[in-house]
Amino acid sequence: MLSRNLPTVSPCPSRAEVLAFSLYMLSRRLWLSNPTAKVRPLFRPPLYRTTALVTLRCTYGTATSSKSAQLAEQLEQGSRYALAKSITLVESSRSDHRALAQELLSTVLKRQKESKDAKPTFRIGLSGSPGVGKSTFIEAFGMYLLEQGHKVAVLAVDPSSSRTGGSILGDKTRMTELSRADDAYVRPSPSRGTLGGVSDVARNTNEAIILCEAAGYDVTLVETVGVGQSETMVAEMVDMFVLLVGPGGGDELQGLKKGIVELSDMVIVNKADGKLEDAARSAAMDYTSAIKFLQSPSPLWKAKVVRVSSRNNIGIDKSWEIMKSYFDTMTAAHKLAEKRGAQRKVWMWRQITSELVDRLNGDENVKKHVAKLESQVFDGKMTSGQAADSVVDVFLNKVKENKI
Numbered sequence: 307m308l309s310r311n312l313p314t315v316s317p318c319p320s321r322a323e324v325l326a327f328s329l330y331m332l333s334r335r336l337w338l339s340n341p342t343a344k345v346r347p348l349f350r351p352p353l354y355r356t357t358a359l360v361t362l363r364c365t366y367g368t369a370t371s372s373k374s375a376q377l378a379e380q381l382e383q384g385s386r387y388a389l390a391k392s393i394t395l396v397e398s399s400r401s402d403h404r405a406l407a408q409e410l411l412s413t414v415l416k417r418q419k420e421s422k423d424a425k426p427t428f429r430i431g432l433s434g435s436p437g438v439g440k441s442t443f444i445e446a447f448g449m450y451l452l453e454q455g456h457k458v459a460v461l462a463v464d465p466s467s468s469r470t471g472g473s474i475l476g477d478k479t480r481m482t483e484l485s486r487a488d489d490a491y492v493r494p495s496p497s498r499g500t501l502g503g504v505s506d507v508a509r510n511t512n513e514a515i516i517l518c519e520a521a522g523y524d525v526t527l528v529e530t531v532g533v534g535q536s537e538t539m540v541a542e543m544v545d546m547f548v549l550l551v552g553p554g555g556g557d558e559l560q561g562l563k564k565g566i567v568e569l570s571d572m573v574i575v576n577k578a579d580g581k582l583e584d585a586a587r588s589a590a591m592d593y594t595s596a597i598k599f600l601q602s603p604s605p606l607w608k609a610k611v612v613r614v615s616s617r618n619n620i621g622i623d624k625s626w627e628i629m630k631s632y633f634d635t636m637t638a639a640h641k642l643a644e645k646r647g648a649q650r651k652v653w654m655w656r657q658i659t660s661e662l663v664d665r666l667n668g669d670e671n672v673k674k675h676v677a678k679l680e681s682q683v684f685d686g687k688m689t690s691g692q693a694a695d696s697v698v699d700v701f702l703n704k705v706k707e708n709k710i
């Protein structure tokens with residue numbers, strides 16, 4: 307095959323070459339259909355290029371793949387620049403960026419699947435009210451993990467940043483030491499201009515975890531606030547979900563959503579130092595007894611409670627010990643792979659839902675139809691159910707006609 311002799315040819319021809327080749331093929335076809343006409347084939351592009359075009363089917367699609375393959379390679383070499391760039395792609399609202407990001411993710415996942423010596427990775431979510439000490443804990447804990455030889459990535463899901471451009475996470479405490487460390491990567495919460503609402507931010511984070519792991523970070527910490535839906539979403543993207551609470555004990559426990567304690571595999575009572583030490587001890591007891599009456603997230607694991615002072619570096623090693631024991635228990639029972647698989651399915655459905663709603667909202671006819679129905683629903687002339695059925699019917703008919 308001629309293509310075997312093409313090692314020096316760049317696999318992707320330029321736009322001009324693709325155009326020249328198309329013009330050549332067009333003129334040739336015209337000439338073949340009517341040889342007496344004055345149309346003569348244009349200058350034929352060099353043979354090796356033609357062969358490259360035909361045999362490699364090198365369209366712009368593959369130009370994207372070579373870009374993503376290059377990024378995947380740089381990621382594997384641990385390039386922080388490539389990691390930052392890849393996460394920016396994932397967060398971008400530009401469709402070409404998103405297409406490239408999806409290619410990159412699938413390249414990375416494929417390589418990870420094929421790799422025989424892939425390091426095990428551990429994803430930990432940390433949630434808690436603002437001011438409870440999540441960032442301070444992550445700074446101390448992250449530094450401890452580096453000492454243990456791990457590479458640590460820190461990501462954030464901040465429900466406030468996508469709507470207001472503000473941040474209720476991470477900004478007071480900036481994790482200065484950890485950010486400067488060679489083996490740590492701290493990604494501030496995404497800024498405005500990135501895709502949509504909390505679920506989009508969460509989805510980006512979910513994809514960013516995969517990219518961090520591809521770059522060799524074996525422990526990923528995801529910080530979020532127990533506000534809105536963010537903690538449920540974070541729980542759906544990590545192996546272990548950790549709740550940080552203050553030494554307030556019973557009162558604070560009352561204020562917490564019951565669901566969030568139920569989601570937790572571990573509760574860290576932070577600020578167990580100085581005058582707060584006694585309060586932290588009784589808070590830990592309150593949580594331990596509260597957990598007894600709650601359902602465990604897994605039949606193999608009962609949530610543990612630990613007292614920590616992130617400021618004074620107390621209880622950090624104990625926290626890791628508990629996390630490792632969770633990791634070992636779940637891995638031994640093959641539960642982590644199962645959990646990740648189930649989570650991928652959940653995210654697939656989230657994506658299907660949001661993609662369908664985006665498409666439905668983006669269609670002009672559907673928009674007009676919805677506007678009419680909304681006023682009828684508002685006036686009570688139509689039930690919400692009837693209106694919803696009608697919108698979905700209009701949408702599906704357009705899909706059938708291939709118009710969406």
Ligand SMILES: Nc1nc2c(ncn2[C@@H]2O[C@H](COP(=O)(O)OP(=O)(O)O)[C@@H](O)[C@H]2O)c(=O)[nH]1
Nearest residue numbers: 436437438439440441442478479577615616617
């Ligand atoms: N006494 C004490 N204060 C702490 C501890 N951890 C954090 N803080 C303080 O709590 C405040 C909020 O911490 P931060 O990490 O920004 O909380 P976040 O909003 O949950 O990320 C800061 O002023 C910290 O210095 C701790 O272990 N002990």
Ligand SMILES: [Mg+2]
Nearest residue numbers: 440441475476
């Ligand atoms: Mg914070």
